[in-house]
Amino acid sequence: MGRRLAREMADGGTAVLGQVLAGTGGVGKTQLAARYARDLLRSGEVDLLLWVTAVKREAVVAAYAQAAEDVLGITLADSEQAAARFLAWLEPRPPGGDGERGPGWMVVLDDLADPVDLLADPVTPRIALWPPAGPHGRTLVTTRRRDAVLTGHGHRCIDVGLFDRAESVAYLTQVLAGERGDSGNGARANVAQPPDCIARLAEDLGDLPLALSQAAAYLLETGLDCARYRALLAGRTRALARLLPEPGSLPDAQTVTLAATWSLSVDRADRMRPRGLASPLLVLIALLDPNGIPASVLTGKAACRYLARHRTGRDGPDEPDEPAAEDTVEAFDAVDALRALHRMHLVDHTPGVPHQAVRVHQLVQRSIRETLSRDRLDEAAVAAADALVEAWPEVERDPALGRALRANTDALRRVADGALWAGQAHDVIFRSANSVAAAGHYTHAMEQFGTLARQAAQRLGPDHRDTLRARLERAEMWAMSGHPLVAADELRQVVGDTARVCGRDDADTLRARHSLAHARALAEDVPGALVEFEQVLCDFQRELGDEAPETLGARSFLALWWGAAGDTAGAITALEQLVADREELLGRDHPELFWARHNLAAYRGRSGDTAGAVSAYEDLFADRERVLGPDHTDTLANRAEHAYWLRESGRNTEALFALERLVVDMERVLGTCHIELFGVQRSLAWCWEEAGDTAGSVLAHRQQLDDVRGAFGPDHAQTAEAAVTLTHALIGRGRELRDGSRTPPSDPERRTAMPEETSQPRPARLEQALACFNEARGLTDPEESPGVYGIILHDIADTYRDAHDLKEAVEHFRQAVSYKQQADNPSDLATTMTALANTLVAMGERTEAREVLEQLAAEVPKIGDTERRAAVLHNMALTYEELGRMGVERAYADAVSACRAVLALIDGASDPGWYASVLKDMGDVYDAQDMLPQAHAAYEEAVRYTRRIESTSTSLITVLIALGRTSRRLGKREGETTVSGDGAAVNGARFAAAPSQPRGASPDALSDAAPTPDAPPPDAPAPGDDES
Missing domain, CATH: 1.10.10 (Arc Repressor Mutant, subunit A)
Known part of the structure; x- marks a missing residue:
């Protein structure tokens, strides 16, 4: 600052009447001016230095008059006239014939109290006291004021502010080490202080130069170390004046x-x-x-x-x-x-x-x-x-x-x-904590309400309403932050204590009961919660009336959980009535009405009207943005739901771009570790996967798991959910790598930096697939989720089978079967047992394969879905056929029995293709046994059903060829048993048509399909969907 002042003064010239150092008390304006003035005197640039303490106009006039007497030898009774003579003497004069210039001078007006004091008054003889501008004169003013007059009329103002932190630390370090000679009170003892402690002391003192100077002097005088001094400052048990030097011991020639x-x-x-x-x-x-x-x-x-x-x-x-x-x-x-x-x-x-x-x-x-x-x-x-x-x-x-x-x-x-x-907590205490909750920072709000509950209990007593209220609010935040079981336990106690203190029908008690019902619902006790919601609603209506906000809120929650329990139509009806009532009672722009519309739109979407949900959220967004603003948490939640229903209605690209913009805005408004943000990021990752960018989806899910774990810890429900979604993404990614079916995103910017697996050798892709499946396996607890763990093992086995490592495949299929037997999903178990049997057949392990099929037969009746049961039987028939070809006794008979069981379960009229496929496979089994009449009859029936398929060319040709060969073997003329249309089909078919389904493939499941996991996350594709 001193160098800047010298530069400003030197550059002023005659156009600048004076420089003004302006700043709050304690920033060192006077010290800067004094240092600059001393430097000018030492350099000989000034012959006259006049220092004036300008706290009053009278003091300035008196100083000028005294200078007139001392310098000019003029003594006048009128001080104003004497001052005017001195200022006139300072006016620049043209050089004389001998080339003599006027004297170099400097006037410092220190601590100017009021700039008006320097102005002339045309009504009175009061003169202007600003020294004149000239090539050999300088004027410097220090003041705490920042009036406009100080920067006008040719004056140049320099704002003197606080030290920056580096300057503060450097100053304290030098003074405390005795390296400066201006600490003022004679103390020179070196006091070694830790650099980090000095930096924190500078922060405590706000980098104010005067405070730094006086604090350093106090430390030198008392011998206190920096840490102890900071503790005294923070403790507030001593007044600030007692932690600084007394007036007689001030450093740097300070006077106050x-x-x-x-x-x-x-x-x-x-x-x-x-x-x-x-x-x-x-x-x-x-x-x-x-x-x-x-x-x-x-x-x-x-x-x-x-x-x-x-x-x-x-x-x-x-x-x-x-x-x-x-x-x-x-x-x-x-x-x-x-x-x-x-x-x-x-x-x-x-x-x-x-x-x-x-x-x-x-x-x-x-x-x-x-x-x-x-x-x-x-x-x-x-x-x-x-x-x-x-x-x-x-x-x-x-x-x-x-x-x-x-x-x-x-x-x-x-x-x-x-x-x-x-007597009670001031409203501002709860208002601030509620503001934290309204901003969506539930964990922070929970901590605040916990602190309030303890303080209220200490100051007001454990049974005071404010204590009970703080406990209730804390429990509600537990539920909102993902701990509904903890919340429910706390709320049961709050309900009991509030009922005891306030009465069972008191509004505070009813509110606590309502919060308990909500926590129970979040903890998956929906039936019990619904009973409590209905009772609380009746009590609210009786005690507070139908139009009370609490009553309307209870109706809203009851409707939501009706829908969650499966009564979507009932939820829609209740929410439609609630929207009408809230609009009438609260007006069109009330936030609670917006939430009723929000929930109604969601349940309309769940009822199948996804386009209507999209439209409703668009209308609601316009109202929320207008009333609440674009950054309100309700407005952001609206955008998230709108993107979800865009995706559900098939508009995935629009949803993807909407979610990308939303993530940016939520990070700006809520920060990067927010529970609602994590949900939106998950939705965005699934959109990437649906757009074909499974690699990007995995990277996003993996990053989110790290973020959630860092924000909430390893045991939080959000962490568990993030692990589940990453698991599903890894399964999807692994299957894509294994099957080689990756479709690059249409937008080049969405392609990740992952290797292009389509250009890699198949072994490399399979190795990457195994890495994905093994990572998913590491994220899954086999005891808590044996079904999902079995699915991952099945996928690992499939990958080994594709790599022709049948031994590893069989071992992992066996493990998958053992885990899936612990889960209540017979269809899922049947899929893996079928795959195990097929792989054993490929290895030539006929005996174990037959044993697995016999065990599978016992599971088939447990499969509830008829089509799925038929698909399993169909696959069993094909495996039995392979065993028959390997010479296993009665395998062909079991294959025929399985085919007949399939035909009894499916409807040939509604699905002629599948029916014909089973008949064709049955004919193949008969043909393999040389049972030609039975084979011929099965092929004829297959031809009849195949003709009912809209696109029949390839499949019909296959069946006709089989029928023709069987006919020849029976000694009949070629084509004799086929009608004219069959010959035309054989001779005129286009053999370039698409190949038929693999043997045994059904419309619902392939033999190696991995079934849906136990509980896929909301909005996430089930890991088995792509193979079913």
Whole structure:
């Protein structure tokens, strides 16, 4: 700063009348001016230096008059005239004939209290006191003011601010190490201090130069170490004045203490219009967040009432008739008082940033607080709390405002919390915690309510309503943050205690019962929750009436859980009536009406009207954005649901882009570790997979698992859900690599940096597939999810089989069977047992294969779905046929029996293709045994059913060829048994047609299909869907 000052002074020339160093008390303006003046004297650039303490006009005039006497030898009775003579002497003169220039001079006007003092008055003989501009003269003013007049009329203003942190640390390090000779009080002992402790001390002192200087002097004088000194500062058991040097021990030739420095500024601000309001307003500011106070807090009715009660009434001598106080203070008076504090550099007032319009140094705040009595401090704290509640909007449209109000509440509670618990908790305490919850930060809100519950119990007693309320709110946050069982346990206790204290029919008790029902529903006790919801609704209606918000809320939750229990139509009917009632009672723009519309749209989508759901969410988004703002959590939730129903209606590309934009906005508004954000990121990852980017989906799910685990810990429900979704993504990715069916995304920007498996050798793809399946296996607990674990083992076995490692395939199929036997899914188990039998056949293990098929036969009757049971039997028939070809006794007979069982289960009229396929396979079994009449009859029936298929060319040709060969073997003429249409089909068929299905493939499941896992996550594709 010193070098900048020298540069500014040197560059000023005659166009600049003077430089002004402006800044709050304690930033070192006087020291900078003194250092610069000494440097000029030493260099010989000035012949005359006049230093004036410019706290009053009279002091400036007297100093000029004395200079006239000392320099010019002029003594006049009129000080104004003497001052004028001195200023005239400073005027630049043209050089004389001998080339002599005028003297070099510098005038320093230190601590200018009021810029008006330097101006002329045309009505009175008062002269202007600004020294003239000239090539050999310099004027330097230091002031706490930042009036516009200081930057006009050729004056150049230099703002002197705080040190930056590096400057603060460097200064403290040098002084405490005895490397500076200006520490002032003669102490020179080296005090070794840890660098990190010095940096934290600089932060504690707000990088204010005067505070740093006096604190360093105190440490040197007392011998305290830095850590102990910081503890004393933080403890607030000692006043700031007792932690700084006494006036006689100040360093750097300082003459006033830190507190006295600001006291002068406050006194001057109080003398500005509107008189007497600056100091009480600064008291309110001293209790709030130094980093930014919303303007609405300091200019609202609550703040104005406080200002009116505590107006100081300090009149200026020039306006003695102004009343000392007025009955009322208006918002514009508060704004003017802010400007007065701003002009005196006591605060920074930036109206263009309304949510953080007022900033103040933390030591200014402490200095002001320490002047207050306990009663005055408590009164001011309650007034500040009232002002915060008044400024808090009912609906937080702007997240920045909510954050600012919460930060100011926290600051208020740090310095005056006791005043907010007089008989009951002040509204601002719960309002701040509820604001955290409304912003979606459930875990943080839970912690806050837990703290409130403990404080309320200590201050008000365990049975006070505020204590019970804080416990209730904490339990509700437990449920919202993914711990419904913990919430339900806590709520049972809250219900009991509230009923005991307040009565069973009290509104607080009913609310606790309602929250308990919700927690039970979230914990999957939906039937019990529905009973409780219905009872609570009746009680709300009886005690509070049909139109009470609590009653309407109970109706909403009851409808939601009806739908969750499967009664979608009932939920829609109830929600339609709720929408109508809320609109009539609350108006079209009430947030609770928006939620009723939100839930109604969701259940319409679940009823099958996905397009209607998309349209409803688009309409609702327009209303929410208009009323709540684009960054409100409800608006963001609306966008998430809209994207979900876009995806459900088949508009995956639109959903993908909508979710990408939503993730960016949610990270900006909610942060990167938010429970709602994680859900949206999962949906986005599934959209990537559906768009063909399975590699990108896996990467996204893997990153999210790391983020969720870091945010909530390894045992949280969100962590478990993230592990499940990653497992499913890995299964899908592994199958794609194994089957070689990857379809690259159409958008090149969506292609990940993964290797292009389509260009890799098949062994490499299979190796990558095994890595995916094994990673999924590591994420799955075989005891908790034996079915899913068995599915993964089945996929591993399939991969080994594709790699022709049949031994490993059989081993993993065996393990898969053992785990699937622990799960209640006979269809799933049958799929793996069939695959195991087929692989054993391929290895030539006929005996074990036959044993597996016999075990499978016992499982078939347990399969509830008829078509699925028929598919399993069909696959068994094919495997028995293979065993028959290998010479296993009665295998052909078992194959025929299985085929007959299939034909008894399926309908040839509705599915002639499958029926014909089974008949064809039965004919093949007969043919293999040389049972030609039976084979001929089966092929003839197969021909008849195949003709019913719309596209019959290939399949009909296959059956006709088999029929023809059997006919020849029976000794009949070629084509004799076929009608004319058959010959035409054989001779005219296009053999380039698509190949028929593999032997044994049914419309529902292949022999090696992996079934759906036990419980796929919402919106996630079941791992077996791509093979069924």
